Each structure stands twice: as structure tokens, then as C-alpha cells.
Amino acid sequence: MTLLSLGHACVDIYQGAVAALVPFFVSERAYTYAAASGIVLAASLLSSVVQPLFGALTDRWAMPWLLPVSTLLGGAGVALAGVTDSYELTLTVVAVSGIGVAAYHPESARVARKASRGSHTAMGWFSLGGNVGFALAPLMVAAVIATGGLHASPLLIVPALAGAALCGAALRGIEAPAESATARADQAVGRDDWGSFLKLSGAIVCRSIVFVGLSAFVSLYVPERTGGGEVAGTAALFVLYLGGAVGTVAGGKLAARYGRVPVVQWSYALTVLAVAGVVFVPGPLLYGCVALTSAGLYVPFSLHITLGQDYLPRRVGTASGVTLGLTVSIGGIASPLIGALADATSLRTALAPLIVLPALGWLLLRTLKEPAALETAGVRRRPTVGRRRGAGRWPTIALLARRPVGAE
Numbered sequence: 001m002t003l004l005s006l007g008h009a010c011v012d013i014y015q016g017a018v019a020a021l022v023p024f025f026v027s028e029r030a031y032t033y034a035a036a037s038g039i040v041l042a043a044s045l046l047s048s049v050v051q052p053l054f055g056a057l058t059d060r061w062a063m064p065w066l067l068p069v070s071t072l073l074g075g076a077g078v079a080l081a082g083v084t085d086s087y088e089l090t091l092t093v094v095a096v097s098g099i100g101v102a103a104y105h106p107e108s109a110r111v112a113r114k115a116s117r118g119s120h121t122a123m124g125w126f127s128l129g130g131n132v133g134f135a136l137a138p139l140m141v142a143a144v145i146a147t148g149g150l151h152a153s154p155l156l157i158v159p160a161l162a163g164a165a166l167c168g169a170a171l172r173g174i175e176a177p178a179e180s181a182t183a184r185a186d187q188a189v190g191r192d193d194w195g196s197f198l199k200l201s202g203a204i205v206c207r208s209i210v211f212v213g214l215s216a217f218v219s220l221y222v223p224e225r226t227g228g229g230e231v232a233g234t235a236a237l238f239v240l241y242l243g244g245a246v247g248t249v250a251g252g253k254l255a256a257r258y259g260r261v262p263v264v265q266w267s268y269a270l271t272v273l274a275v276a277g278v279v280f281v282p283g284p285l286l287y288g289c290v291a292l293t294s295a296g297l298y299v300p301f302s303l304h305i306t307l308g309q310d311y312l313p314r315r316v317g318t319a320s321g322v323t324l325g326l327t328v329s330i331g332g333i334a335s336p337l338i339g340a341l342a343d344a345t346s347l348r349t350a351l352a353p354l355i356v357l358p359a360l361g362w363l364l365l366r367t368l369k370e371p372a373a374l375e376t377a378g379v380r381r382r383p384t385v386g387r388r389r390g391a392g393r394w395p396t397i398a399l400l401a402r403r404p405v406g407a408e
Contacts, residue, residue: 001115001122003170004108005129007067010163011104012130014074014097016137016241017156018043019215021081023233024145025090026220033217033347035087037339040216042091043077045333047098055106055321064171066107068164073100075160082145082153108167109305109320115174124252127302131248133159135241138219142234193371197311199364201322203268204304206361208331210275210354211297214240216335218278218290221347225282236290243294244301251299260307264300265365271296271358279352296358310371 022036031039057063077097081090109126116122144155218240219233226232254263274296277289308323309316342350 001112001125003166003173004112004115005126007071007163007166007170008108008126008129009133009136010159010166011071011074011101012133013137013140013159014078015101016134017078017141018094018097020138020141020237021145022216023219023230024150028150029085033339033342034336037216037335039090039094040212040335041333042094043098044212044331046095047102048333050099051102051106051321052318054103055318058107058110058317059315063107064111066103067111067167067171070100070103071163071167072160073097074104075157079154079157082150106317106321110317111174113309113316123306124248124302127248127305128245131241131245131298135238135245137241138234138237192314193311196368196371197308197319199368200304200307200311203361203364204323205331206357207297209334210271210357212331212335213338213351213354214278214293217338217342217347217351221351222286224347225286226284236287239287239290240294243291244298247295247298248301251301251303254299255303259370260303261368261370264303265362267296267299268358268362268365272355275355275358279348279355307371
């Protein structure tokens with residue numbers, strides 16, 4: 001799982017790198033906010049479209065070779081983003097990077113779930129790798145591009161080379177025989193709950209728009225509100241991504257104690273207040289609001305994945321492609337709208353609507369319950385000792401041992 005997590009970090013560097021490149025496109029190429037956000041859209045749009053396709057394919061066939069290949073593809077697109085001065089070619093290579101990222105996530109989530117044997121904590125560590133990659137992206141981009149300019153972008157291929165090697169090593173240690181679609185359907189236990197899955201997916205879309213919007217513009221917004229320069233913007237983006245790493249680990253531990261659904265619901269409620277702080281709080285305290293927003297957005301991140309897989313136990317690849325990919329990357333589609341509004345008014349005005357979205361997500365999640373598959377799939381659960389004060393409303397069963405009965 002450690003190698004998979006490190007490989008995940010190398011891939012998600014390229015999701016974070018696209019947003020980290022935005023200030024350099026604005027300063028070196030004089031892009032407007034709308035044009036710069038179009039770069040983020042290019043990475044997100046094709047990724048959003050093809051991710052369910054890759055998920056459906058992994059439901060039919062095991063394709064572990066996708067992990068190293070897609071890692072290289074994701075890195076190559078970003079590495080070429082600064083080579084050409086053509087806006088159209090820049091959009092194209094960034095879109096290619098998005099396809100690579102899209103191909104990686106459904107299969108990697110399936111392999112990670114197999115390696116973790118359904119453990120929330122192990123999946124949390126896998127997700128943590130991606131969050132660390134996001135956090136490192138602005139530092140890596142700043143170190144390379146601030147020193148050598150956009151034309152130094154080919155150096156950004158290095159993490160992809162490392163990630164491909166890590167993925168290859170991880171796969172050698174995981175027994176993953178090819179399975180037919182019929183065999184997988186026979187092994188799947190439980191009934192697909194599409195209603196709950198769609199509610200969960202809608203909430204993740206709301207979360208995605210908030211995250212992508214802040215990723216694209218927080219490095220430009222924070223200097224305006226704090227009086228700092230490019231370093232202040234890079235620091236804010238680093239805080240946004242690093243807080244996600246902490247939040248992901250915390251999410252797995254909190255879910256083991258309180259249950260996944262309550263933790264996800266609380267996180268969305270917290271995010272409403274945190275995003276309001278980003279919009280309205282000035283000065284250095286803004287960094288604290290960014291960190292709190294990051295925690296609210298990322299505590300439920302790995303829980304989204306396992307919930308989605310358990311709501312669709314017969315379509316794990318599709319669930320992974322949607323929860324880990326489509327609904328996450330689709331937020332990029334909204335970024336040009338935010339950019340256009342910022343061009344017409346101000347960044348603060350453009351970011352204000354993001355306050356409403358986690359509230360909408362909370363409303364969608366309010367009626368969710370733990371997936372029925374957990375009750376029928378022969379999963380062992382260890383009850384917590386005693387009842388906690390005030391825990392009457394929430395499940396008191398900790399999901400601490402989710403290993404299938406009879407597993408070796």
C-alpha cells in the first residue's frame with residue numbers, strides 16, 4: 001500500500017500542477033482570468049468525460065498496466081504545457097494530461113481496495129498519497145517555473161518517471177489475476193443502490209466546484225487580501241493542498257469511530273463556514289480559513305470512495321471512476337464561469353457563490369445511510385465498547401475490521 005500511495009502522489013502532482021501554473025500563465029502570457037481558467041477546464045473536461053469509461057472497462061477486465069502508463073501520460077502533458085506559446089496547443093497537451101489522470105484513478109482505486117481488504121484506514125493512506133501530490137505541486141512548479149520560466153516545464157516530467165517505477169514495483173507485490181465480467185458479478189455480494197450513489201455523487205460535484213475554484217484562484221486571491229506577492233499566493237495554495245493531506249488521514253480515523261456518513265455530513269457543514277471565512281476574512285487569518293476549508297473538503301475524501309464502492313458493490317470500477325474521478329474533475333467545468341465573473345467584477349465577488357455549494361452538498365447527504373452491502377456482504381465488524389455520551393443519533397458501530405469472512 002505504501003508504494004501505491006507514493007505512486008498516487010506522483011500522479012496527483014499533475015492535477016495540482018495545472019492550477020499552480022495559472023499565475024505564471026497570467027504573468028508571462030498576459031492571460032485573462034477566464035483564459036487562465038480555461039487551462040484548468042482543459043485538464044478537467046476530457047478527464048470528466050472519459051473517467052466513467054475507464055471505470056466501466058475496469059469492471060470488465062483488470063488492467064493494472066494502466067497505472068504506470070497513465071502516470072507517464074499525465075506527466076507528459078503538463079511537462080509540455082510551457083513549451084509552446086500557442087494557447088490552443090497548451091490546451092491540447094493539458095487535456096492529454098487530464099486523460100492520463102482519468103485513466104489512472106479507477107484502476108488504482110480497484111487495486112488499492114484489493115490490497116487494503118476494504119480497510120478505511122488503508123484507503124485513507126492511499127488517498128493521502130494523492131493529497132501529498134497536490135500539496136507538493138505548487139512547490140515543484142514554483143521551483144521550476146519561477147527559476148526557468150514556462151519554457152522550463154519539461155523538467156516537470158521527473159515525478160511521472162518516478163511514479164511509473166513505483167507503480168510497477170507495487171503491482172509486482174499484489175496478486176491481481178485477470179477476471180472476467182461474469183466472475184466479478186458472481187463474486188459481488190449486495191445490491192446496487194443507485195439512489196444513494198447519485199446523492200453522494202451530487203454532493204461530491206458540489207465539493208469539486210469549491211475545490212477546483214479555490215485551487216485555480218486562491219494563489220491570485222490571497223495576495224490581494226493580504227498585500228503579499230507571488231510567494232503569498234504559492235503559500236496559500238500549499239496550505240490548501242497540505243491541509244487535504246491531514247484531513248484525509250483524519251477522515252479514516254474519524255469514520256472508524258463515528259461512522260462514515262456522519263463524518264461526511266459534519267465535514268460539509270464545516271466547509272460552509274470555512275469558505276465563508278475565505279471570502280470575508282482579511283489579512284493573515286485568511287490562511288487559517290484556507291486550512292480549515294481544506295480540512296472540510298478532504299476529511300470525507302477517502303470516505304467518498306469507499307461509500308461509492310459499497311453503494312455499487314457490483315460496479316466497483318464505475319463507482320471508483322465517478323467518486324474518485326468524474327465528480328472530482330467536473331468541478332473544472334465551472335472554473336471558466338468563476339474566471340469570467342472575476343474579470344467582470346472581482347475575485348472576491350466571483351468566489352462568494354462557493355459558500356452555497358457545500359450547503360447544497362450537505363442537503364443531499366442528509367438522508368444517506370450506511371450502504372446495505374455492509375449488512376449483507378458477510379463483513380465482520382467490531383462493535384465499540386460501550387456507548388458514547390450523545391451518540392444516540394449516530395451509528396455506534398466502528399468500521400474497524402472490514403475483512404470479508406473467509407478471506408485469507
